[in-house]
Amino acid sequence: MGQIERGLERALRTRPIPSSTGARLRFLLATHRGSTRKVATMLGVSQRTVQRWVTKQPGARRPPGPMHSRVIEEAVLARWQPRIRARRRAQAEAEGFVFHTRARFGFAAPAGSSDDPRVRWITQDLPGEVARELFAARDAGAGEQQQLVILARALGHAYFREWGRRAHGLHISFSNVEFADFSIG
Secondary structure, eight states, X not given: OOHHHHHHHHHHOSSOOXXXXXXXXXXXXXXXXXXXXXXXXXXXXXXXXXXXXXXXXXXXOOOOOHHHHHHHHHHHHHHSSHHHXXXXXXXXXXXXXXXXXXXXXXXXXXXXXOOOOEEEEEEEEEOHHHHXXXXXXXXXXXXXXXXXXXXXXXXXXXXXXXXXXXOTTOEEEEEEEEEEEEEOO
């Protein structure tokens, strides 16, 4: 998961996901009404394995390994705050969002301009069309590079070309993202 994907996920949540594997397992059990069988089926392990992970008996307790911890984290992410995520996504697609980033920006422009890429801090309001395009690309399985292209085009238009008022021949290069954060609403 790249910086942009992580930023989008953070923007859609209002509370952080449980941080420990035990808390994540308790959340999964709560969403499945305590059924270790349903949680085991969802995670692709045996029911007895899930029972060993969540037991309170000190000698019988076995923590999940790193591979299973990643599977548990992905399952929690997929089920964490579904209505809030849908509402915030709809809000971003309707009203737009604020994009905060520190990344390397450069541009191709006519001769005589300063086109060397350099690291910049940018905070920019972007319209709902960009949010719709980003979410559609993410839903279609687009990678980090395709999402960077969408954001580079949007930042080029909004930040560097001032919504089409100047620098009409400017083409933006956007790379080396140190962080990407989105503010919705």
